[in-house]
Each structure stands twice: as structure tokens, then as C-alpha cells.
Amino acid sequence: MIAPGETIGILGGGQLGRMIAMAAAQLGYRCHIYAPEGDSIAAEVSAAFTCASWDDGKAMAAFAADCAVVTYEFENVPVAPLAALGEVPLLPHPRALETAQDRLTEKRFVTELGGTPAPFAPVDSTEDLAAAIAAIGAPGILKTRRDGYDGKGQWRIMTPEDGQALDLPAKPLIYEGFVTFFAEFSVILCRGRDGDIRFFDSAHNVHESGILAVSTVPAPAALREQVPAARALAAKVAEALDYVGVLTLEFFATEEGPVFNEMAPRVHNSGHWTIEGAVTSQFENHVRAICALPLGETRLAAQAVEMRNLIGDEAHDWPAILADPANHLHLYGKAAARPGRKMGHVTRLTLD
Secondary structure (H helix, E strand, C coil), X not given: CCCXXXXXXXXXXXXXXXHHHHHHHHCCCEEEEEECCCCCCCHHHCCEEEECCCCCHHHHHHHHHCCCEEEECCCCCCCHHHHHHCCCCECCCHHXXXXXXXXXXXXXXHHHCCXXXXXXXXXXXXXXXXXXXXXXXXXXXXXXXXXXXCCCCEEEECCHHHHHHCCCCCCCEEEEECCXXXXXXXXXXXXXXXXXXXXXXXXXXXXXXXXXXXXXXXXXXXXXXXXXXXXXXXXXXXXXXXXXXEEEEEEEEECCEEEEEEEECCCCHHHCCHHHHECCCHHHHHHHHHCCCCCCCCCECCCEEEEEEXXXXXXXXXXXXXXXCCEEEEECCCCCCCCCCEEEXXXXXXXX
């Protein structure tokens, strides 16, 4: 058990790291951020900051020497340089990073556990793409196997001719068939070092332009019927990875049942509602898990909760948002409100 007063290292300096650090501070921990970018919004609320490249072994080792445990706030942290952390525990285990960083590896892993993803095929050439479209059909989505998020690194292919016209990037790709679904939802769990698993309520997620726009709980009844099967798969994933911390799996709700979309080995945007809307937030429970503390209660703290992302200039509407006393505003401190950039979120609780 890592006692309050110790230092938690966080790899990555964005808003998820910022919210982990804020939850850690509430429990009496200090945080040390490691990130290549100098303008870290996580570092602004943390006790220490190392700004260095991922492959700077000397800087990584010095960072580790200051930490009792290390975690990460996004899944694209390069795995190989993490060997420089030495004996300091890295939680979740880097095997979760290795699995989630490659969409093909991830889908094969979930399939082996009994999950059902969209039909998929690896693509490394125009011939591979033509064969994948012929086997799976169109429409579909071509994605980079690594590094894509929030709709980046993706191309919609509506007809075989679209595939023929595409100038493929020189990187491994995956083609996925379209899934007919009536809703999207996420399963967020927290697994402690002792194997204890707690689930948060599954939010109904609505995306706009590939970016999460709104998450609401409780989800509609038809969606909630699919949650037990999705939770069972998520638990299998956590057990197979010997996972410690918060883990998220995203699903499509279909007439045939839940279809796996992707996993995120970290706290998740669709769980931001838990800060005010759950008895214990995903961020606090993540800190509790990696420090081997007892996990907190995850049930709803209100009748209903809605979380809405503030994208780009929407963050400038803070006066109107705060004028409604039922709103809880979270601004991330980012300097520039660019289109498609998550600048904050607002959570609204229904208490009766």
C-alpha cells in the first residue's frame, strides 16, 4: 500500500493527467508529470514536471527515482522507453498499452476472449484493401492500426471505388465493416491490486464528427439490457491483462447484442460525469487502485447525470453555463480554442 504523501508519476500531460493529479491531491499524494510537451496542463496542478522526450532514458530514470508508482493518462505512450523506469511499479501493466496501441492486436485479443468486434482485416497494400472490401463489404472504415483517436487516421469507404481511389499512407492499416447499431455505450471498470472489480454505470454516448459530444446516465432501457454481457467481456479483458486501475471498453448496441469497438487502458472521457455524478469518481478510484487502497463506491450520486464536452469555442460560453446553478463546469486551461479540441466539459445533475 502506497501511503498518502508519496509521489505518483503520470506519463502524459493532458487533461486526463490533470484530473488524475487533482484527485490524487485530494487524497494527500503529490504528482510528478512526465511529458514531451512544455505546455502541460497537468503540470499546472502537480508538484513536479519533467519535460523530456519519451526516449530520454536519463530523464525517465530520474523521474522514476522520484516516484513510488507510475501510471499513464493516454494509450500512445511508447512502450520500449518505459524500461528506464526500472523497479518502480508501472500500473496498469505495459501489456495493456501493447494491446491497445495496435487495433489489429486489440481486436484479435478481444475475439480470443469471446468478444464480438466488427468484421476486420489487416491492410498493408492496395491489394489487401481490395481483398478486405471484397470479403467484408462496403461501406466500411479504413483506420491506421496505431495512433488514431477522435476520428483521426480514419477514412470512410462507401464503395469499392472509394478504396481504389485512396492513396494509402505508408503505415499498417485495418479495414472494418460498418456496424448497424442503435446506440453507443462504454463500460468503465476499476480493478484493484487485489483483483477487486467495480463497475461504473454505463453511459449512453453520442458522438459528433468522431468526437464524444454527450454522455448520459442512466442509459435507455434497451441499451442497459446489453450492459451485463459487455461487462462480462470487460472483466475478462481486465483479468487476462492482470489489470490495475481504470479500464474502458467502448461498444455498439445492436439488435444482436453488444459489438466491441475499442478499449482504452486509462480513465476515459465518457466517465467524466463521475466527478460529481458518482459516489467515487473514476479518477479517485484509479488513484486508489494503483496505490493499493480500497476501492470506493461507484454507484450514482444523483437520479440522472449528463456530461457534455466543450469543443473549441464552446468553452467561451462559460458565463451562460455558470448562470445555471445545476451545471458543474470544468475548463482544462488550454490556451487556444481550436476546432475539434476538447477545452472542457460541463456536467449537469438531476437530483429529484
